[in-house]
Every structure is written in structure tokens, then in C-alpha cells.
Amino acid sequence: MRLLSSRRRHPATRALFLALALSLMGVLYATVAPTAPSSAEGPSSTQIEEGQALYRTGCASCHGLNAEGTSQGPTLIGVGAGSVDFQMxxxxxxxxxxxxxxxxxPKVYSDDEIAAIAAYIGSLDLGIAIPDIGQYSMEKPARGQFPAGHDGDVAYETALDEYYRVVAIGGELFRTNCSACHNYQGTGGALPGGKHAPSLEGVEGRYILEAMRIGPQQMPVFSADVISDEEAxxxxxxxxELHGQRNNGGLGLGGFGPVGEGLWAWLIGIGGLICFAIWITRKGVRAK
Ligand code: HEC
Ligand code: HEC
Incomplete structure (x- = not known):
């Protein structure tokens, strides 16, 4: 009996009690708690049926009655809801x-109709999913989120610095991976064979992420292994930020940076020197 007296309890009993209590709580919770709805809210079967009906009237002529593809369009089995969301x-x-x-x-179908067709194509086979907003957006710190006063000012400035540091990394990634086709300012550019990389101005974030994961036409696929969701x-x-920037007038020169200005310096500067050289030799000839 002495062994169990409150002062001389075996050190293991405490741990044993804790484990027992915890497992009891687990059992209780499992029986009492309502069965949680699955967190990833999948499409309902009515939405899929609706999508299939819309698909059959609007898309089947080119993509086949069961999305198997025809000579007019590729199969859509396995492209995923994200591909439909992007294309539509x-x-x-x-x-x-x-x-x-x-x-x-401009899109032809309503957002609900697009979601229904995407759900139908997504139900045929996996593929690229429609991303969540958190996957492609970054929240810009606002002054109101921080307490008033000096400390709040400092915290706000720090958060803003961090935000712009990450945005700058995004700019570097964009210039490395995308500017070859879409230009330094994302305003698009020509490609061989009469094709073009479109301007990215005003393109919604989710379509940018989808395009990266899909790689439409000549665009390469940028998988999450290459560019993570955070980097995207x-x-x-x-x-x-770039396209929201105020245009202060003047010629954009394609945002090529000093290259555009350098070209003009070349044309006017060197051109002027040549004219001067011609003028001086003429004078020299006359003086003889
Ligand atoms: C006039 C024929 C035509 C119609 C109608 C049509 N498509 Fe397409 N679709 C095509 C062609 C051709 C391509 C291949 C385009 C390419 O190479 O970029 C394509 C590509 C696609 C892709 C990309 C496939 C991939 O492999 O990435 C999706 C998704 C798609 N279509 C969905 C739809 C949906 C949904 C509809 C109906 C709302 C539809 N299409 C209607 C001809 C059509
Ligand atoms: C090899 C050239 C090339 C590279 C590199 C490239 N793209 Fe593209 N991109 C294209 C082409 C071509 C299209 C048009 C596809 C089509 O018409 O179906 C396109 C389309 C897009 C679209 C769709 C725009 C719209 O109007 O709907 C987005 C968004 C996009 N690209 C983003 C990017 C991003 C972000 C990167 C870098 C990670 C990138 N692209 C790299 C060639 C490229």
C-alpha cells in the first residue's frame, strides 16, 4: 500500500493515467462527434450530370460523345477539370x-456552366484540378491589420518589406522562365510559325497557375516540382503589381529596360558623330 501512497507513486503510473485518459477521450469524441463532411467538397452527381448534358450539346461534336476525341478535337479523358476551367x-x-x-x-458559358462541365470531365479521370485561391494569391499587408501607434507602424513596414521581397523573387522567376516568350513585362510576343504568346495583362491568377501546370500549345509544362505553388x-x-503600376507617360519601349534607351542613344549619338565627321572632312577638303 505504501507504494501507491500519493507521495511515492511509481513514475510510470502518471504516464499510464495520461495515456488512458487520452484514449478514453478519443473513444468518446469518435462516438459523440458528428461525422465530419469530407473537407474536399467534391462535385455533386447532379452537377456532373448537368455538365455532361452541356458537354454533349456544346463540345461533343469535336471532342466526341464520351470525350474520346474525334478528328476535330483531342480526347478530354485525363486532362482534368483544371484544363476545362482554363480553356473555357x-x-x-x-x-x-x-x-x-x-x-x-470573352467566355461564352457562365461560371456555373463551366464548373459543371469541368466537374464532368474531372469525373472521367483525374488530371489537373482547379486550384484553390490560396494556391495562387498572396495577401498584401494593409495598415489596418496592425495596431495603431509606433509599434504598429514598424510591424506594418516589416510585413510590407517582406511582401515586396517575395514579389521580387516572383519577378526574377518570371524573367527566368516566362519572359522569353511573354516578354519582360508579360505583354506577349510573336513565336515562329505565325503563332504568338499572348499578353498576360489582366489574366486572372488561377488561369496563370493552370496554364503553367497544363502548358497549352508551345508553352512548356511547369510542374509543381519545377515551380512550387508558393513560387507561382x-x-x-x-x-x-507590374500591370497595376501607374503609367507615368513616356514611351514604354517594351519594358526592355536600358536596352531601348541605349538603342536611341546609339542612333542619335553615333548618328550625330557620323554627321559631324562628314561635315569636318568636307570642311577640310575645302580648306586645301
Ligand atoms: C470546333 C471544334 C471544337 C469545339 C466545339 C470544342 N473544342 Fe475543345 N478543342 C478543340 C481543338 C482543335 C483543341 C486543341 C487545341 C490546341 O491544340 O490548343 C481543343 C482543346 C480542348 C481542351 C484542351 C485539351 C488538352 O489536351 O489540353 C479542352 C479542355 C477543351 N478543348 C474543352 C472543350 C470544351 C469543354 C468544349 C465545349 C464547351 C469544347 N472544347 C468545344 C476543338 C473544339
Ligand atoms: C516557349 C514559349 C512560352 C514560355 C516559355 C511560356 N509560355 Fe505561356 N504561353 C505560350 C503560348 C504559345 C501560349 C498560348 C497558348 C494557346 O494559345 O493555347 C501561352 C499562354 C499562356 C497563358 C494564357 C494566357 C491567356 O491569354 O489566357 C498564360 C497565363 C501563360 N502562358 C503564362 C506563362 C507563364 C507564367 C510562364 C512562365 C512560367 C509561361 N507562360 C512561359 C508560350 C510560352
Missing amino acids: GTGRMPAAAPHAQIPAK AAMITYLE
């Missing part, structure tokens, strides 16, 4: 007619 959200689909590069245009969010925020 940017207005590329439904295509009006065969074309070497089907152009983006930094790039997208960089583009938003």
Missing part, C-alpha cells in the same frame, strides 16, 4: 472553327 475561362473553348492557335476571347503565387503577384 479564357474563352478558347468552345472553339468556333479549327485554327492553328485557337484565340482567347509570387510570380502572379509580381505580374499583378
